Amino acid sequence: MRKTISMDKGWFFHLGDVAIDEAPDKCFAYRTAHTPRVLWGPASPGYDCRAEHWGNNGRPTTERWYPVDLPHDYLIEQEPKPENNASLGYFKYENAWYAKYFRVDPADENARITLLFDGVAAEADVYLNGTKLFHNSCAYTPFEVDITDFVFFDKDNKLAVYVQSGPFHQSWWYEGAGIYRHVWMRVTDTVAVDLWGVFAAPQKKTETLWDTEISTDLRNDGFSPRTVSLRSTVYDGEREVASVLTEGIPVPRKGKVSVMQSVEVENPALWELDAPHLYTVHTAVIEDGKAIDETDTTFGFRTLEYKPTGLYLNGKKIKINGVCSHQDFGLTGRAMPDNICRHKARLIKEMGANAYRTSHYPHTEAQMDAFDREGIMVMDETRFFESTRDGIEQLQTLIRRDRNHPCVIMWSMGNEEEYFTFPQGRKIFQTMYAAVKELDTTRPVTAAQSHDPFATQIFDICDIIGVNYNIEHMEKLHELYPDKCIYSSENCATYSARAGVVATRKGYLPDIYDQDTNLWFRGRQNSAKVISGIDWIAGGFQWIAIDHRGECNWPRLSSFSGAIDLYYQKKDAFYLNQSFWKSEPMLHLFPHMNLSGHEGEIISFWVYTNCDEVELYLDGKSLGRKTCERFSHCEWQVEYRAGSMRAVGYIDGKKVAEDAHETTKKAARLKLRLENADDIRANGQDVALFTCYCEDEDGRFVPDAEPTVHFECNYIGTLVGTGAVATDHTPPACPDRRLFAGLCSVAVKLTETEGKLTLYATADGLAPARLSVEVKK
Known part of the structure; x- marks a missing residue:
């Protein structure tokens, strides 16, 4: 019976508000007092957005509606302007309307039918057939509307x-705007498992035996009480591992009931960082010997302990x-395709995080x-530090949605809230903690404190203590809370640039070399020396993996704190993180040797590596071998001349890694490469991410x-975005882009x-590029 239907296709979009007049007479006023109450304007059934700019009863309108598919961030289509808010990315934020017409199978007339919105920025009113059904107040939390x-x-x-x-x-x-995540229509029997209604919580009992408690929330949206059975079966891939059946469960009309079950599993494969094994619990609601609802929930077996x-x-x-x-993709804004989310996770894993x-x-x-x-642990954070009804409902939605993910290792109640230091904040935190x-007793509750950590009102309540920056205070906090686990939450x-050749560029771009901004914003090296160097600190979260729009100063449109740039190209900082976090030998030399105009100048050549020693060669001549300290770099001051530079890394005296650059000739041809070739399908959703670059004649x-x-x-395919540097103000949809x-x-x-997707690239004075890739369903 259960069906999940994508509602992403076939929407109509209008940018801006639509003027809606008051009721013109008694008859109209009377009718708006009854269901449906919306009789004119974009939400009314009579306002036909499908017509070519013609409204109700053939009357012409001045509103223009355009066809769009979801996910859709309409803000990213703008050209940023310096008069707009810097923190929000220099965009003009406007309201908008979406409309969609759809049919429902008459066979589903006795079913429960809902719409699940994964995310709408920023607030949204949802109408169906002229009736306002829901108001959502959070841009990031999903919400379900019963239709x-x-x-x-x-x-x-x-x-x-x-x-x-x-x-x-x-x-x-940068907030984005629009229905920027998926929308689904969910059709179930009137008795069914509730949304995110299954929670599998494995607990280790002995060295080999695990007891998995399975909580299932059932709901009955019918007008008659019913009695059902519930079968939960654990699978390892296709192999059945354990099963349990509970019979005679009464579900009252228009009511809910929770059912607790337990199964034992011997020697399960664990969810590990290097081998993240996953299991599935298949849930079947049974009535009169027939399954009336079935759903699958993914989970994993792992233990999680926080100690001092x-x-x-x-x-x-x-x-x-x-x-x-942040959730931000430079080429499509907030509307991140699912396969780009997967590409992002792989990049972060490749970086060593x-x-x-x-x-x-x-x-x-x-x-x-x-x-x-991918085996990446997650600090899962709610948006609002609020104990209001809406704030708690947003928090509960987060917990219910994500509590089966083995990657989630803690719940965060907020970031840098000044209220953390107020008595009111203590009360709010207590309510949220409870x-x-x-909903979940298996993970710790925490928060990211930055404002005066010694004046906090919440650390004694927190299961584990998260501190933003304030690295110089870590030892004192450890003395104050010796029985608690402490980590750096941020x-x-x-800042760092993606530009291995711009060793001497100044102005709107930051330096390429890692450095402290101030005592608060320390460089990656000096941060790692404390966080990774002190054994009892549980670790930390570096700000930030990827540049994001907003938090900027004109002419740049994004933060430059990322180890990866706004368009998912690796910076030198990417390799610095690898030198901290990767065990495989690596070495990264920069800047490049294309430094025309700087001949005779002294240039700093740096090497990021996890090797013991590095030797640097200029045109084959050694410039010396240096010992590399942990969480640092090797550096040589070199009088620049065109030529070749090579760095060789050693561990225990054995050559294990190298990197080299040489001065090239001028660009002769364009080249293309596909960054995510193993994860693209002809599904109307995936994005193929290409990189364009230049080669010389050699x-x-x-x-x-x-x-x-x-x-x-x-x-x-359809070209949806191009981008090279965050100081380029041309909207991403433009097909013409200057490389950076x-x-x-x-x-x-x-x-x-x-079929065969082909991308073409042309530029004056250069041989063109063409890359084709076969795409299957």
């Missing part, structure tokens, strides 16, 4: 969503080598699924080439047509 009582089965239904994106903003930096000495995963001490990140903080709100389910599968524990926040990458390139693709430091990212959204 059972209002849906038509014999004609079109009209769904309208009014999006309000101001004047009070709830985002940390740190974090222990499956009994092994693990240092949190984490990064913070083992943990991720959802700064500072719930991220998409696709992102959480990716962390489960709300979490009602650190670093130093086939060498030219890092200082910055031509303007025109991009096109064939009918298998030799690179440009290109996003192509795939259609549902199988």
Whole structure:
């Protein structure tokens, strides 16, 4: 019976408010006092958004509606202007309307039917057939709207969503605007498992035996009480591991009931960082011998302990080598395709990080699924530090949605709240803490404190203590709370550029070398020396994995704190993190040797490595071998001349890694590469992410080439974004883009047509590039 139907296709969009007049006479006023109450305007059934700018009864309108598919961030289509708010990315935030017409199968007339919105920025009113059904106040938390009582089965239904994106903003930096996550129609029997209604909580009993408690929330939206049975079966892939049946469960009409079950599992494969094994619990609601509802829930077996000495995963001490990140993709804004979420998780894993903080709100389910599968631990954060009814409901939604993810290792109640130091904040935290524990007792509750940690009102309540920055106070906090686990919930926040050739550029771009901004915003090296160097600190979350829009100063449009830039290109800082966190030998030399105009100047050549020693060669001549300290770099001051530079890394005297650059000739041709070839399908949703770069006539990458390139693709895809540097103010949808430091990212959204996707790149004076890739369903 259960069906989950995508509602992403076939929407109509209008930017801006639509003037709605008062009722003109008694008859209209009388009718608006009854259901449905919305008789005119975009939410009314008579206002036909499908007509070519013609309204109710054929009357012409001045509103223009455009077809769009979801996810959709309409703000990213703008050109930023310096008169707009810097923290929000220099965009003008406007309200908007969405509308969709759809039919429902008459066979579902006796079913429960809901709409699940994964995320709408910032606030939203949802209407169906002229009736306002729901108001959502959070841009990041999913919400479900029950449309059972209002849906038509014999004609079109009209769904309208009014999006309000101001004047009070709830985002940390760029907020985006629109229905920027998926929308689903869910059809179930009137007796069914509730949304996120299954919670599998394995507990280790002996060295080999695990007891898995399974809590299942059933609901009955019918008008008659019913009695059902519940079967829960645990699977390891296709193999059945354990099963339990509970019979004779009464479910009252229009009511809910929770059912507790337990199964034992011998020697399960554990969810580990390097081998993140997942299981599935299959839930079947049975009536008269027939399954009337079935659903699958993914979970994992792992133990989690926090001690004053740190974090222990499956009994092994693990240092949190984490990064913070916003949900933001430079080429599509807040509307991140699911496969780009997976690409993001793989990049973070490649960088060596083992943990991720959802700064500072719930991220998409696709992102959480990716962390489960990649073996990345998550600090899961709610958006609002509030004990209001709405605030608690938002928190409960987060917990219910994410509590089966083995990647989640803690729940965070907020970030840098001044109220953490107020008595009112203590009360709020207590209420939120209790709300979490009602739904999940298996994970600690925490928060990210920055304002005067010694004046906090919440640390004695926190299960574990999170501190933003304040590294110089860690020892004192450890003395004050010797029985608690302490970690750095946010650190670093130093700027860096993606440009291995711009060793001497100044102005609107930061330096390429890691450095302290001040005592608060320390460089990655000095942050790691404390956080990773002190054994009892459980680890930390570096600000930030990837640059994000907003938090900026004109002409730049984004933060530059990321180890990865806004368009998902790696900075030198990416490799610095690898030198901290990766065990495989690595070495990264920068800047490049294309430094025309700087001949005779002294240039700092740095090496990031996890090797013991590094030797540097200029044109084959050794410039000396140096010992590399942990959480630091090797550095040589070299009088620059065109030529070749090579660095060789040694461990225990054995050569294990090297990196080299040589001065190239001028760019001769364009080249393209596909960054996520193993994760694109012809499903109308996936984005193929390309990089465009230049080679000289000898086939060498030219890092200082910055031509303007025109991009096109064939009918298998649609070009949706290009981007190279966050100081370029041309909207991402433009097909013409100037490369920055030799690179440009290109996003192509795939259609549902199988075939050979081809991307073309052309530029004056350069040989063109063409790259084709076969795309299957």
